[in-house]
Amino acid sequence: MxxxxxxxxxxxxxxxxxxxxxxxxxxxxxxxxxxxxxxxxxxxxxxxxxxxxxxxxxxxxxxxxxxxxxxxxxxxxxxxxxxxxxxxxxxxxxxxxxxxxxxTEADLEVFDFDIKPGEKVLIKAGPFKGIIAELVSVQNKTRIILRLQNMGFAININTSIAFVEPFGV
CATH class of the missing domain: 3.30.70.940 (NusG, N-terminal domain)
Structure with missing residues (x-):
């Protein structure tokens, strides 16, 4: 039908x-x-x-x-x-x-991928370019928390979510 x-x-x-x-x-x-x-x-x-x-x-x-x-x-x-x-x-x-x-005229960005906490990301731009880390959380679009591989601690990084992409997909 x-x-x-x-x-x-x-x-x-x-x-x-x-x-x-x-x-x-x-x-x-x-x-x-x-x-x-x-x-x-x-x-x-x-x-x-x-x-x-x-x-x-x-x-x-x-x-x-x-x-x-x-x-x-x-x-x-x-x-x-x-x-x-x-x-x-x-x-x-x-x-x-x-x-x-x-x-609302908020400053919006659209990303064609969905990164969740716990997933590995590659920082593709900015001062941290090339670093592979685990996404812990997204505070806002310009502040994310990443856990560096095998270091056991999290780092607050002031970088845009636009500067990371899923790693190893």
Whole structure:
């Protein structure tokens, strides 16, 4: 049985085509949502605040299964996102929560990996570059606690979670 109820679906766009795909879908009367964040860009002659996609190459469409093909035939759309062999849908509450989070104008970063306490990490940038350690906890996005291998103690390091990546995966 095909589900014709409306749900939010994540779709993958061509690189930096989120806004164009959004406009095309809106012309087709398809409701879309792109989580955008404000970023200060610097050029040689000026600075400007611009809106960029929070999650690169993603946007969300609110459709029924009847509109799958119409979405895929839209300029800029590459594919639907799949989970366990089926097109993934996003609960309305998560879209609502994402909108609330972005309304706060907090400085948000998205990482495409999930590091949990106890996992090994490689510091890939900054003054601690090249160190392999165990993640103990994340205090905030610029302060993490790492346990250095075989030393038995933890060290508070002021480095961004953006500077570490899973090690040995």
């Amino acid at each position: 095909i589900d014709h109820s409306y749900k939010w679906y994540p779709v993958y766009t061509r690189s930096r085509a989120e806004k164009k795909a959004h406009e095309e879908l809106n012309r087709k009367n398809i409701t879309t949502y792109i989580p955008l964040k404000k970023v200060l860009k610097q050029w040689s002659d000026r600075k400007k605040i611009v809106e960029e996609a929070l999650i690169k190459s993603y946007l969300f469409v609110y459709i029924s299964s009847r509109e799958y093909a119409e979405v895929l035939m839209t300029n800029g759309i590459s594919r639907f996102i799949y989970f366990s062999g089926q097109i993934a849908s996003i609960p309305e509450k998560q879209i609502h929560d994402l909108r609330l989070l972005l309304a």
